[in-house]
Amino acid sequence: DAKxxxxxxMESNEEEPVHLPCNHSTISGTDYIHWYRQLPSxxxxxxxxxxxxxxxxxxxxxxxxxxxxxxxxxxxxxTLRDAAVYYCILGEVDYGGSQGNxxxxxxxxxxxxx
Amino acid sequence: NAGxxxxxxxxxxxxxxxxxxxxxxxxxHEYMYWYRQDPGMGLRLIHYSVGEGxxxxxxxxxxxxxxxxxxxxxxxxxxxxxxxxxxxYFCASSSRRVLTFGAGSRLTVL
Numbered sequence: 001d002a003k004x005x006x007x008x009x010m011e012s013n014e015e016e017p018v019h020l021p022c023n024h025s026t027i028s029g030t031d032y033i034h035w036y037r038q039l040p041s042x043x044x045x046x047x048x049x050x051x052x053x054x055x056x057x058x059x060x061x062x063x064x065x066x067x068x069x070x071x072x073x074x075x076x077x078x079t080l081r082d083a084a085v086y087y088c089i090l091g092e093v094d095y096g097g098s099q100g101n102x103x104x105x106x107x108x109x110x111x112x113x114x
Numbered sequence: 115n116a117g118x119x120x121x122x123x124x125x126x127x128x129x130x131x132x133x134x135x136x137x138x139x140x141x142x143h144e145y146m147y148w149y150r151q152d153p154g155m156g157l158r159l160i161h162y163s164v165g166e167g168x169x170x171x172x173x174x175x176x177x178x179x180x181x182x183x184x185x186x187x188x189x190x191x192x193x194x195x196x197x198x199x200x201x202x203y204f205c206a207s208s209s210r211r212v213l214t215f216g217a218g219s220r221l222t223v224l
Contacts (some may be wrong), residue, residue, distance in 0.1 A: 032211060043118075043204050043215030046158070087156065091211070102155035102213065103173075104149070 004088045005104045009109045012078045020073040020108055022088030027068050030092050034102065035062065035073045037084040044087065044104070047073065116140050120205050120216035127195045127223045135178040135219050137205030145208045146188040147172070148180060150178040151218075157204060163188055195223045 005023040012018040024033065035047040048055055048062045050071075055062040061074040075082055087107040118139045128135055137146065144165050149157040159172030161180040169180045177199060179191045188207075192199060200223045203217045 034211070036213070039217075043206075043218050044211050044213070045215065049211060103159075106154070106156045 003103070005088060006086075006088050006105065006108045008106065009111065011111045011113065012075075012082075014080060014112055014114050015077050018075040018078045018082070018084050018110065018112075020075075020088075020110065021070065022072070023070045024088070024090055025069045028092075031090040032071060032092070033062065033064060033068075033071050034091050034105070035060070036087045036089065037082075038087070038107070039081075039084045047086070063095055078110075078112045080112050080114065083110055085109050094114045118205055118207055118214050118216035120203075120219045122219060123217070124220050125222070127192075127221065129196060129223060131195050132191070132193050133195065133221075134192075135203055135221075136203075137188045137190070137207075137216060139186055139188075139205075139214070141206040141207060141214065142185070143207035143209055143214075144185075146182065147206045147208070147213070148178070148188065149204045149206065150174065151204060152201050155202070160190065160203075182186045190220075194220075197223045199223050 005069045032049050032051050034049040036044040037047050038044040048057055048060050063072045085107040087104050089102045091102045121136045146159040147162040151157050158174045161172050161177050163169045163182040166185040181189045203219045206213045
């Protein structure tokens with residue numbers, strides 16, 4: 001299974017942008033890049049996903065390198081509520097059966113300072 | 115719209131006891147999953163299901179059984195609980211590509 005590498009922790013100041021990096025040098029052509037985050041004492045929640053092109057939604061932006069071996073999750077203005085563990089995960093098109101069980105690593109713990 | 119609901123939220127068991135965790139989703143999702151999360155660790159997949167009546171083993175299936183008799187429910191059973199099964203258990207369901215998780219069930223085995 002293709003794996004990802006993320007920093008263990010990062011710090012940010014409130015209302016500043018945050019760039020969370022993820023390396024995935026063994027990514028295959030059918031792997032989507034998924035980001036989830038887990039707030040304290042909660043289940044993970046979906047943030048964003050993409051395949052090749054950069055993606056934006058109301059929560060964040062995902063910048064994908066041209067060779068797809070790395071990506072960056074961008075939070076445009078961090079708030080205290082964004083303090084969480086962020087997981088970068090590779091998954092194939094469909095989650096069914098052996099095609100695409102998502103493997104959650106340890107993620108990056110983001111701290112946001114007031 | 116409740117999403118994914120897990121019951122119970124907390125449970126304390128003695129070694130050797132059995133119990134069942136229930137996961138219910140109201141989004142008509144085909145796929146459902148059970149994960150466990152230990153302190154400082156990511157989530158590890160226990161079992162999953164790709165549809166009603168089907169189940170399959172994940173990364174750490176030993177000591178657990180599952181059933182998916184109805185599309186909306188996915189049950190995780192511990193036949194003889196062990197202290198090593200002390201963990202937080204998360205259920206998830208998915209349409210294509212997006213997982214929706216429950217709030218978790220914290221299980222302690224003494």
